[in-house]
Amino acid sequence: MMDEAAFLEQYDITAYRAPIATVDMAIFTVLEEQLQVLLYRRGEHPHKDRWALPGGIIDVGVDVDLEAAARRKLHGKTGVASPYLEQVATVGNGGRDPRGWSLSVLYFALLPAEGVTLSHGWGAAQAQWRPVTEDGVDMPLAFDHTELLTAAVQRLRGKVAYTALPAHLLGEEFTLSELQRVYEILLGRKIEKSAFRKRILDAGVVESAAGRKRTGANRPAQLYRRRQSASSHLFPRNLATGDL
């Protein structure tokens, strides 16, 4: 009979043909009144010169865990360290990558457009924001990234009406009007102002910050910031006008 220490001694990890393990990122922002996603043009095989979601192979020597791998990819492309990050799903099969059976963990990130400096990183020819139309982007993508992007967009859109997630698309401080505008862009329709404000404030997902924002020939607006609970909070009912 063998104990666990002895078992591990003789265990050969390379005896198993493991799948390729990767992380892919759908990085969203709101820019020019549109939801946009960060894509880069692949500079290496496979799918060289095609547009793709940022991502890549998990490095078990560098990444302490899955989320660290995701943050590493994100930081490399945007320079942003700690945006809102959420795991969407994992896909895995023998056909999605010509290199063999591969498994990809998909994350989405939300970040404010200001302060982001896109850098190519190695292996990427270009990186740029592309507007999201309906559930995707109007260009073919490498691998199964079209499907991955659709899944990420649907997850995001599905949560908009029930959570305070869109607040992460704005900077530290923002006005309720700005927040409402982001909701409207994500939902693709107008929201009734009074109901929106009541529900956001009642939910306690934002707190007022000192100071007001003055932009033009009009009444200045109170500034707010996210509260800690903001991301996880589920509104008891729908937030925006109209169901779903």
Add this chain to the structure above:
Amino acid sequence: MMDEAAFLEQYDITAYRAPIATVDMAIFTVLEEQLQVLLYRRGEHPHKDRWALPGGIIDVGVDVDLEAAARRKLHGKTGVASPYLEQVATVGNGGRDPRGWSLSVLYFALLPAEGVTLSHGWGAAQAQWRPVTEDGVDMPLAFDHTELLTAAVQRLRGKVAYTALPAHLLGEEFTLSELQRVYEILLGRKIEKSAFRKRILDAGVVESAAGRKRTGANRPAQLYRRRQSASSHLFPRNLATGDL
């Protein structure tokens, strides 16, 4: 300059130290008026003799995709081929498995207790249903399976009030009273009958089946069955009495 075919030709998949890739299953049923989860006692190292969620290493030679791997594990333990299956999350880090950096994709399955014959499968000393109390089970589990189970239970509980998922815990045909009872068990509280029936029927997630069920000295109940849309449907508002 190399084209893609030439690239793949010289590409050596074993040059990368990939994580161990596994699938774990939280298999739920309702038995004896309680939510129960299927556990098995490990017959091999590591964590020999500890209770664990069914699962194991993905076999890229056998499993065409991730879900196939999950169904293979499920079928091996229960003999059930096609229950409700949903991906919950993926965890990965260097410390959760003594064999090395490992990555586990967690699924949960819902199935009716009738007709399930538990079999050990190889590598398992015993398999049995264990009641779920609060967010877990009252025994230590192997690896990080306590956390995995908690995640699965929370996902299930979180969706109960907004979806028709609990219908998958019953057989082909069931009465509305039986369905209501399952909801009550999962939510841990009574639901008002009239409201429950109105919302289930209005949502159109079940359809009446021919025949009625007669059990005792009382009025027989109409039988219903799930409709195709049942699993994905989101109720516009909460289904059960009381929020969340």
Add this chain to the structure above:
DNA sequence: AAAATAGTGTCTGTCAGACACTATTGC
């Protein structure tokens, strides 16, 4: 008739949705 569960009808408080109104700034 009694017991037991199936199934329906009605009332009420709450809240989403609509809309109109007041407030505060620059010009």
Add this chain to the structure above:
DNA sequence: GCAATAGTGTCTGACAGACACTATTTT
């Protein structure tokens, strides 16, 4: 004052939640 946006108040219809009622079976 006028334009423009911030922010509030009020009415109404719909529905969740509570509760009481009717219906159908066996014993």
